[in-house]
Amino acid sequence: MSDAKAVADRLVKAKRLNALLTPPKDLRKSLNAQAAAARPTGVLYGMPVAVKDNICTLEFTTTCGSRILEGYRSPYEATAVAKLKAAGALIAGKTNCDEFAMGSSTEHSAYGRVLHPLDKARVPGGSSGGSAALVAAGAVPAALGSETGGSVRQPASFCGVVGIKPTYGRVSRYGLVAFGSSLDQIGVFGRSVHDAARVLSVISGRDPRDSTCEDRDSLRLPTVPESLQGFVIGLPREYFPPELDPAVRRACDRAIRLMKELGAAVREVSLPHTPYAVPTYYVIAPAEASSNLARYDGVRYGPRFNGAVDLRGLYRSTRGQGFGPEVRRRILVGTYVLSAGYYDAYYKRAQQMRALIAQDFRNAFDRGVDLLFTPTVPSPAFKAGEKLGDPIAMYMSDIFTVTANLAGLPAMSLPIGRIKGLPIGGQLIGQAFLEDEMIEAAYALERVVPETDEA
Amino acid sequence: MNWETVIGLETHVQLRTKSKMFCGCSTAFGAPPNTQVCPVCLGLPGALPAANGAAIGLAVRGALALGCTVHPKSIFARKNYFYPDLPKGYQISQFDQPLATSGTLSFVSPERSVVTATIVRLHLEEDAGKSIHDRFAKGTGIDLNRSGVPLIEIVGGPDLRSPAEARAYLQTLKQLLEYIGISDCDMEKGSLRVDANVSVRRAGETAFNTRTEVKNINSFAYVEKALTVERDRQIALIESGGTVTQQTMLYDAKENAVRPQRSKEESHDYRYFPEPDLPPLVLTAEFVAEQQSALPELPAAKRDRFVAAYALSREHATVVTSNRAVADYYESVVRAGAEPQAAANWVMTEALADANDHQEQLRVAPGALAQVIALVKGGTLSHQAAKKVFGEVAAKGGEPRNIAEALGLIQVADTNVVAGWVTDVLGAHAPEVGRYRNGETKLMAFFVGQVMRASKGKADPKLAQRVLEEKLAASA
Numbered sequence: 001m002s003d004a005k006a007v008a009d010r011l012v013k014a015k016r017l018n019a020l021l022t023p024p025k026d027l028r029k030s031l032n033a034q035a036a037a038a039r040p041t042g043v044l045y046g047m048p049v050a051v052k053d054n055i056c057t058l059e060f061t062t063t064c065g066s067r068i069l070e071g072y073r074s075p076y077e078a079t080a081v082a083k084l085k086a087a088g089a090l091i092a093g094k095t096n097c098d099e100f101a102m103g104s105s106t107e108h109s110a111y112g113r114v115l116h117p118l119d120k121a122r123v124p125g126g127s128s129g130g131s132a133a134l135v136a137a138g139a140v141p142a143a144l145g146s147e148t149g150g151s152v153r154q155p156a157s158f159c160g161v162v163g164i165k166p167t168y169g170r171v172s173r174y175g176l177v178a179f180g181s182s183l184d185q186i187g188v189f190g191r192s193v194h195d196a197a198r199v200l201s202v203i204s205g206r207d208p209r210d211s212t213c214e215d216r217d218s219l220r221l222p223t224v225p226e227s228l229q230g231f232v233i234g235l236p237r238e239y240f241p242p243e244l245d246p247a248v249r250r251a252c253d254r255a256i257r258l259m260k261e262l263g264a265a266v267r268e269v270s271l272p273h274t275p276y277a278v279p280t281y282y283v284i285a286p287a288e289a290s291s292n293l294a295r296y297d298g299v300r301y302g303p304r305f306n307g308a309v310d311l312r313g314l315y316r317s318t319r320g321q322g323f324g325p326e327v328r329r330r331i332l333v334g335t336y337v338l339s340a341g342y343y344d345a346y347y348k349r350a351q352q353m354r355a356l357i358a359q360d361f362r363n364a365f366d367r368g369v370d371l372l373f374t375p376t377v378p379s380p381a382f383k384a385g386e387k388l389g390d391p392i393a394m395y396m397s398d399i400f401t402v403t404a405n406l407a408g409l410p411a412m413s414l415p416i417g418r419i420k421g422l423p424i425g426g427q428l429i430g431q432a433f434l435e436d437e438m439i440e441a442a443y444a445l446e447r448v449v450p451e452t453d454e455a
Numbered sequence: 456m457n458w459e460t461v462i463g464l465e466t467h468v469q470l471r472t473k474s475k476m477f478c479g480c481s482t483a484f485g486a487p488p489n490t491q492v493c494p495v496c497l498g499l500p501g502a503l504p505a506a507n508g509a510a511i512g513l514a515v516r517g518a519l520a521l522g523c524t525v526h527p528k529s530i531f532a533r534k535n536y537f538y539p540d541l542p543k544g545y546q547i548s549q550f551d552q553p554l555a556t557s558g559t560l561s562f563v564s565p566e567r568s569v570v571t572a573t574i575v576r577l578h579l580e581e582d583a584g585k586s587i588h589d590r591f592a593k594g595t596g597i598d599l600n601r602s603g604v605p606l607i608e609i610v611g612g613p614d615l616r617s618p619a620e621a622r623a624y625l626q627t628l629k630q631l632l633e634y635i636g637i638s639d640c641d642m643e644k645g646s647l648r649v650d651a652n653v654s655v656r657r658a659g660e661t662a663f664n665t666r667t668e669v670k671n672i673n674s675f676a677y678v679e680k681a682l683t684v685e686r687d688r689q690i691a692l693i694e695s696g697g698t699v700t701q702q703t704m705l706y707d708a709k710e711n712a713v714r715p716q717r718s719k720e721e722s723h724d725y726r727y728f729p730e731p732d733l734p735p736l737v738l739t740a741e742f743v744a745e746q747q748s749a750l751p752e753l754p755a756a757k758r759d760r761f762v763a764a765y766a767l768s769r770e771h772a773t774v775v776t777s778n779r780a781v782a783d784y785y786e787s788v789v790r791a792g793a794e795p796q797a798a799a800n801w802v803m804t805e806a807l808a809d810a811n812d813h814q815e816q817l818r819v820a821p822g823a824l825a826q827v828i829a830l831v832k833g834g835t836l837s838h839q840a841a842k843k844v845f846g847e848v849a850a851k852g853g854e855p856r857n858i859a860e861a862l863g864l865i866q867v868a869d870t871n872v873v874a875g876w877v878t879d880v881l882g883a884h885a886p887e888v889g890r891y892r893n894g895e896t897k898l899m900a901f902f903v904g905q906v907m908r909a910s911k912g913k914a915d916p917k918l919a920q921r922v923l924e925e926k927l928a929a930s931a
């Protein structure tokens with residue numbers, strides 16, 4: 001077991017990334033206390049796990065990267081966090097993220113952007129960029145993130161680590177601060193498939209506090225397979241468009257060849273509604289967010305800002321000054337699409353499209369495909385500031401990841417090579433609640449893929 | 456000009472559960488502010504609702520008692536609006552797919568005898584907290600003990616035709632919900648709240664005119680008053696050439712007046728959408744059947760049965776069945792041997808009056824009341840004496856006969872003894888005897904009174920009259 005001081009030292013060493021929001025002093029103090037209290041029989045005994053700042057912990061503040069929750073300390077902890085602690089893990093501080101998980105670069109944090117561990121001019125991806133960066137920098141073996149539309153897989157791809165988003169309902173959302181409730185899931189980062197998978201196994205399983213969490217036992221970890229004999233891997237053609245970055249395509253081709261060599265059957269499939277996924281996502285997620293974020297009104301918790309002379313003034317100053325521009329933009333969009341007269345044209349149609357997107361996947365799986373393989377993101381990590389002025393360009397970096405959230409399917413990203421030193425991720429998308437098959441394939445691919453080689 | 460009022464009531468009823476709708480907090484009334492709260496009902500970041508099965512069961516019972524169609528699948532929805540006592544910024548309710556629809560409620564209208572009003576829908580929701588405006592000099596307090604308390608909203612159709620009728624509807628609804636035990640229906644504690652949609656039209660018109668919504672009717676006593684004020688306001692407005700605008704009117708009980716809600720207080724667009732934190736509410740046929748079998752005999756059925764079984768008039772049966780405890784009490788008295796009509800008379804008068812003065816306690820055991828009734832019937836007690844005995848048993852308990860004896864109230868039914876008193880009375884009132892014999896037979900009441908006085912109230916008055924008649928006739 002790594003002792004508390006060594007754990008803290010490694011985290012503090014990565015301070016320049018601005019990935020950790022917990023002050024070193026608080027971190028050291030808590031880690032000492034946690035190490036003393038940890039159960040030696042737990043399956044994660046002594047394993048430090050950093051936690052995204054939108055997941056409630058008793059040990060540290062939970063700010064969601066927002067000014068509006070500055071200094072907020074939750075009086076209860078998320079089910080996932082409680083399960084980690086029960087398994088002997090150490091909660092290794094809170095990680096920086098896009099405000100309320102809204103963003104794809106971790107530039108939208110009220111507490112400053114997170115640097116990419118390999119190139120400080122670039123972003124680590126987002127919204128769980130702090131968790132991804134800490135794992136990539138070797139500061140922790142694993143971290144919790146959260147996904148609404150790719151917020152674990154996209155930064156995993158950018159940072160060159162493993163990121164798993166489980167099936168919707170596999171992990172309790174109790175204590176995960178809601179963004180888009182029908183899409184949100186807690187996800188896991190690991191240095192390796194095994195590190196990510198064992199943490200996922202611990203946090204998964206039923207929770208009566210979350211009515212959308214399936215009544216199932218926790219995930220059983222598969223063994224590392226000798227081959228991929230018997231696996232049918234589908235390649236959705238919509239995820240390999242002509243304009244795809246050639247290096248990304250080369251990395252994918254290499255991974256596909258390796259999977260074939262391991263005995264997998266590979267077959268092209270079509271998910272025809274893919275082009276509608278990003279617009280669908282950007283109706284449903286903001287709609288739910290506009291309602292989920294209504295509670296931040298300055299009445300019960302969080303800071304109050306100047307300018308509150310009456311009730312309206314309190315709302316205005318709290319929400320106007322407490323939320324950053326991206327959050328405000330999404331609240332406005334979400335409020336609009338739920339408004340009387342627009343609901344049918346936007347929210348209702350988006351729900352219909354969501355059903356079609358989910359049906360695409362079922363059709364592919366019904367035709368004998370076990371898993372889908374795609375690039376995780378169309379390109380490697382972009383430069384800080386590059387897409388800040390162009391929200392649509394930023395949103396398009398989620399184009400290959402939002403579909404799994406809309407369909408509620410398990411998906412993961414693992415490193416499959418580099419372009420000019422920057423990591424590229426390959427994505428596996430599995431069938432609902434068949435994370436074990438997806439992880440099994442990832443184990444096999446991880447063993448053979450030259451993840452740090454140029455593609 | 457003849458005007459007709461059209462009223463539909465939306466009633467919010469707190470379900471009688473131990474814990475709240477979506478968390479485990481207590482629903483007990485009267486606890487210090489913000490002591491019955493948790494992350495869920497405080498709307499803390501990350502908390503999620505989990506539906507209370509007991510509340511769902513009670514809501515289904517309510518729906519069944521109102522003859523509604525209970526839907527096997529209904530959807531929770533978020534009703535979004537900002538208010539400081541609404542911690543999440545939305546209320547979890549039901550919208551386009553409610554728990555139940557299309558029921559009826561029959562009630563006795565003061566104007567139209569029995570009216571059957573439609574129940575449009577019944578849905579589940581959670582309550583908001585409470586804003587306390589009068590506790591702090593500079594600011595509003597918020598108590599979230601009530602936040603998340605389970606409610607059903609019962610939306611009645613526009614079937615009521617007068618404020619008095621609305622009151623009768625509400626009274627019957629309250630009685631029904633109390634009967635089936637799903638709510639306390641205490642308006643003063645906020646466990647029953649009512650908003651009214653009101654419009655007026657000229658007699659004979661069939662279309663509905665623009666309606667207003669009257670809110671803030673905080674007590675049962677105000678229902679009729681508030682609706683009368685609003686009806687009169689609309690009529691006066693139209694008669695003076697104005698038009699009614701669709702708006703919310705707040706009733707002010709102190710002034711007995713309504714005022715329009717400031718437009719700022721109005722929420723125009725609740726942006727309802729399906730609650731993503733809760734799966735659809737799916738009810739199995741077995742669950743609904745269980746709730747059906749948990750329902751007691753409903754008031755209307757009980758009233759009809761009392762009319763048939765005990766030969767009571769509809770009016771008497773209505774009074775006796777107005778409350779489940781009273782109805783059960785009545786039946787116990789009858790079972791203990793009392794004659795049904797006499798039992799009804801006693802329950803409606805002495806028993807209810809006594810209960811009214813003593814926190815609704817029916818203090819005389821059914822067997823004791825049956826005995827009192829039997830003593831009157833057997834001539835042992837006069838009606839007046841029996842009332843005294845009833846009061847004594849109510850206050851101190853004990854056997855009615857023993858108490859009657861102890862109080863010296865047993866009637867003398869011995870003809871010889873009574874004849875002695877009669878002789879004395881006739882001897883002392885010779886002029887009246889003469890007038891009686893000349894045809895002034897109404898003096899009989901006078902003679903009976905004198906005998907009762909002479910006997911210090913112990914003579915059986917019927918026997919006294921018989922002896923008087925005999926003696927006055929015999930020596931003519």
Ligand SMILES: [Zn+2]
Pocket residue numbers: 475478479480491492493494495496497603
């Ligand atoms: Zn609670």
